[in-house]
Amino acid sequence: MFKKAVASVALTGAALVSGEALAVNCDGLPVWSASSVFTNGTQVQHEANAYTANWWTQGANPTTNSGPWQVWTHDGACSSSSSSSSSSSSSSSSSSSSSSSSSSSSSSSSSSSSSSSSSSSSSSSSSSGGSTCPSYSAGSAYSSGAKVTNAGGYFKCTVAGWCSSGNAAYEPGVGWAYSYAWADIPASECGGSTSSSSSSSSSSSSSSSSSSSSSSSSSSSSSSSSSSSSSSSSGGTCGVQASSGGYTMCRSDLEARETELTSSPLFTRVKQDIQVRPESEVLAIAPKSASNPDNVKRVERIVSEAEFDFIFPLRNPAYTYVGFLQSIGKFPGYCADYPGQDSDAICRKLLATLIAHGGQETGAHDPNSPYDSWRQAMYFLREAGCVEGGAGCGYDVTCDPNSWQGQKWPCGAGAQYYGRGFKQLSYNFNYGPFSYALFGDVTVFLNEPDKVATSYYPIASAIWFSVTPQSPKPSILHIMDGTWVPNEVDLARGIRPGFGATTNVVNGGIECGQSTDGVNEKPQSANRIEYYKGIAAHLNVPIGADEELGCAGQDSYVVEGAGGLLLNWDQDWGYYPDMPGGKSFACKLVGYQTAYDALEKGGYEECVKNYFGVTVLDK
Structure with missing residues (x-):
C-alpha cells in the first residue's frame, strides 16, 4: 500500500511539472498558513501559485517544500484573474475555505x-x-x-x-x-x-x-482541513490537534475509544468478574454475620467453619476461616448468582477446583500422614526453603528498571517475590497485578511482598487468579461455571470441558501435552486429579463420565480459541495518510503481554501517550 502511494505521488508530480506552464484557477482555494493543518489532497494557494498536499502537513512552506518526494506538489501559477487572491494575507484563509467547495464543484x-x-x-x-x-x-x-x-x-x-x-x-x-x-x-x-x-x-x-475530478477531491479535503483548523483555534474540537511542537488529544475521546474496544459481551463479563468490594466492607465480613454478602452466605452454607477445619487439618495458622470468607467476599463475581441455573452447584464445583489446585501448590504431600492427600492443603504459607533475606529466593529477574516489567511493576528495595499464599504467588509481574486488583495500587504488595502472607490475602490470591483470564487462556471461573465453551480450534488442540482444562491454565506449559501417548499424566497433574476427586466427593460435586480431568493430550491455548480474549494494548502500527505523519495515534488490542493492561481503566490512554507523545487534555 505504501509503495503504491509513493508511486502515485511521483507520477502526479511528473505530470504537473510537465504542465506547469498551464495557469491554475486559484479562485476559492484557501491561502496557505503556517498555523493551519492540511491533509492529503488539499489544494492551496501561496504567493500566486497553487499547491496540493501529498500528506498531512502543518507549517511546511509550499515554496520550499514542493517536489515529487516532498510534502507539496506544485500545480502551477495562479491565473491572472485569481492572482490578487493568491497574494492576500493568511487571515483570509477561513473565508476562502468556506467558498472552496462550491468553486471546485462547479469546475466538474x-x-x-x-x-x-x-x-x-x-x-x-x-x-x-x-x-x-x-x-x-x-x-x-x-x-x-x-x-x-x-x-x-x-x-x-x-x-x-x-x-x-x-x-x-x-x-x-x-x-x-x-x-x-x-x-x-x-x-x-x-x-x-x-x-x-x-x-x-x-x-x-x-x-x-x-x-x-480531482478538483472535487481537493475541495472536499480543503474544506475538511479548514474546518479542523478553525475548530482547533477556537478550542472546541478534540481529535489530534497540533500544539506547541507536539499534539494534543482529549481524555473523553480516549476513554470513549477504550470503552468501545472493551465492550464485547465476553469483555464485559470479564470486567464484571474481576470487580472487588471496598476493603472496609470486606474486613467487616465475619462467620454467620447477617450483613455478609450473598456470595459469602452461599459459601458458608457449603463450607461451614467445622467443615473448613476438617478439610484443612494441617493448615498453617495464617489460613483462617474468616480470611477464607473475606476472600470470597472480596470478589462478588465468585460463587455469585446464576439466574436460571443451580448457583450452589456451580459454587461447589468452583470451591472443589480451588482446593484441588491449592493442594498441589501448598500441600504437605506426605504419604505417611493419617490424612488423605486431598486434606493436606494449606500446609505451606511460604515457598518451601525460602525465608526473608534467604539466598536464591529473590525472583527478581524482571525487576530491571530499564525493562517495561520493572517500570510497570517496580520492585521494592530488597524485596523478594518468592511463592506466598494459597496460589504461591511469585515474581513482581504477579504481585503487582494482584496488588492493583485489590487496592488499585501496584506498590502495596511490591513494596511489602510478605503482606501477601497476612490477613485474608493468602487465600484471596488464589481466587483472584481464578477470576482473571490470562490471554489467550480463559479464566478458571469461566471453565468451571460453563461460560467457556470450546470452539473448533480448542477441540482440535485436544482441549475439552473439565478440570483438566483448568490445569492447562494453571501450569499447562509444564504439566500438559507432555505425554507421548496422550494418556499418562505428569505427576503434578496426576496429583491435582486425585485431590479434585477427593474434595469433589466430599462437597457432593458430580463428575460426569465425559468430563476430562487430565491434560496429557492437550495442547496450549491460542488466541483463536473460544477464550482468546485480547487483554493488552499495543501500538497500532498502521499507516494513515490523513493523520499527522501517517501515524495512527491509536493503540490496538493484542494477545500478548505488554505494559498496558486492557482490564485496567486508563490503560488505553497510557499506551497512546507512550507511543505517540501526545498531551492529554482533561476534557
Missing part, C-alpha cells in the same frame, strides 16, 4: 452531480423511513452518543472529537476510518428504515463519486 459536472446525488440519498433515506436522526453535517459538533443518518445508513458517535473534526476520513459510512469515530446502528434507533430507493441513490452517488 460529474463532481457536481455526485454531490447532488449524495445529498438526494441522504434526504431520501431520512424521509422515506421517517427518521428522527438528523443528516450528518461535516464539521458540526457531535457529542458521544449522537445519532445521525448519512449515505443511506444510520450511525452513533463513539468518539466526539473525531465525529466533530470534519475530516473526510471520519464521514459516517463513507470515510475509510469512520468506524473509529462512529458505530453502525439499526434504522429502528432512528425511527425509520433504509428504503430500496435510498440504497439505489446511494449507489449512484458512489458510482458518480468515483468518476469525479
Whole structure:
C-alpha cells in the first residue's frame, strides 16, 4: 500500500511539472498558513501559485517544500484573474475555505452531480423511513452518543472529537476510518428504515463519486482541513490537534475509544468478574454475620467453619476461616448468582477446583500422614526453603528498571517475590497485578511482598487468579461455571470441558501435552486429579463420565480459541495518510503481554501517550 502511494505521488508530480506552464484557477482555494493543518489532497494557494498536499502537513512552506518526494506538489501559477487572491494575507484563509467547495464543484459536472446525488440519498433515506436522526453535517459538533443518518445508513458517535473534526476520513459510512469515530446502528434507533430507493441513490452517488475530478477531491479535503483548523483555534474540537511542537488529544475521546474496544459481551463479563468490594466492607465480613454478602452466605452454607477445619487439618495458622470468607467476599463475581441455573452447584464445583489446585501448590504431600492427600492443603504459607533475606529466593529477574516489567511493576528495595499464599504467588509481574486488583495500587504488595502472607490475602490470591483470564487462556471461573465453551480450534488442540482444562491454565506449559501417548499424566497433574476427586466427593460435586480431568493430550491455548480474549494494548502500527505523519495515534488490542493492561481503566490512554507523545487534555 505504501509503495503504491509513493508511486502515485511521483507520477502526479511528473505530470504537473510537465504542465506547469498551464495557469491554475486559484479562485476559492484557501491561502496557505503556517498555523493551519492540511491533509492529503488539499489544494492551496501561496504567493500566486497553487499547491496540493501529498500528506498531512502543518507549517511546511509550499515554496520550499514542493517536489515529487516532498510534502507539496506544485500545480502551477495562479491565473491572472485569481492572482490578487493568491497574494492576500493568511487571515483570509477561513473565508476562502468556506467558498472552496462550491468553486471546485462547479469546475466538474460529474463532481457536481455526485454531490447532488449524495445529498438526494441522504434526504431520501431520512424521509422515506421517517427518521428522527438528523443528516450528518461535516464539521458540526457531535457529542458521544449522537445519532445521525448519512449515505443511506444510520450511525452513533463513539468518539466526539473525531465525529466533530470534519475530516473526510471520519464521514459516517463513507470515510475509510469512520468506524473509529462512529458505530453502525439499526434504522429502528432512528425511527425509520433504509428504503430500496435510498440504497439505489446511494449507489449512484458512489458510482458518480468515483468518476469525479480531482478538483472535487481537493475541495472536499480543503474544506475538511479548514474546518479542523478553525475548530482547533477556537478550542472546541478534540481529535489530534497540533500544539506547541507536539499534539494534543482529549481524555473523553480516549476513554470513549477504550470503552468501545472493551465492550464485547465476553469483555464485559470479564470486567464484571474481576470487580472487588471496598476493603472496609470486606474486613467487616465475619462467620454467620447477617450483613455478609450473598456470595459469602452461599459459601458458608457449603463450607461451614467445622467443615473448613476438617478439610484443612494441617493448615498453617495464617489460613483462617474468616480470611477464607473475606476472600470470597472480596470478589462478588465468585460463587455469585446464576439466574436460571443451580448457583450452589456451580459454587461447589468452583470451591472443589480451588482446593484441588491449592493442594498441589501448598500441600504437605506426605504419604505417611493419617490424612488423605486431598486434606493436606494449606500446609505451606511460604515457598518451601525460602525465608526473608534467604539466598536464591529473590525472583527478581524482571525487576530491571530499564525493562517495561520493572517500570510497570517496580520492585521494592530488597524485596523478594518468592511463592506466598494459597496460589504461591511469585515474581513482581504477579504481585503487582494482584496488588492493583485489590487496592488499585501496584506498590502495596511490591513494596511489602510478605503482606501477601497476612490477613485474608493468602487465600484471596488464589481466587483472584481464578477470576482473571490470562490471554489467550480463559479464566478458571469461566471453565468451571460453563461460560467457556470450546470452539473448533480448542477441540482440535485436544482441549475439552473439565478440570483438566483448568490445569492447562494453571501450569499447562509444564504439566500438559507432555505425554507421548496422550494418556499418562505428569505427576503434578496426576496429583491435582486425585485431590479434585477427593474434595469433589466430599462437597457432593458430580463428575460426569465425559468430563476430562487430565491434560496429557492437550495442547496450549491460542488466541483463536473460544477464550482468546485480547487483554493488552499495543501500538497500532498502521499507516494513515490523513493523520499527522501517517501515524495512527491509536493503540490496538493484542494477545500478548505488554505494559498496558486492557482490564485496567486508563490503560488505553497510557499506551497512546507512550507511543505517540501526545498531551492529554482533561476534557
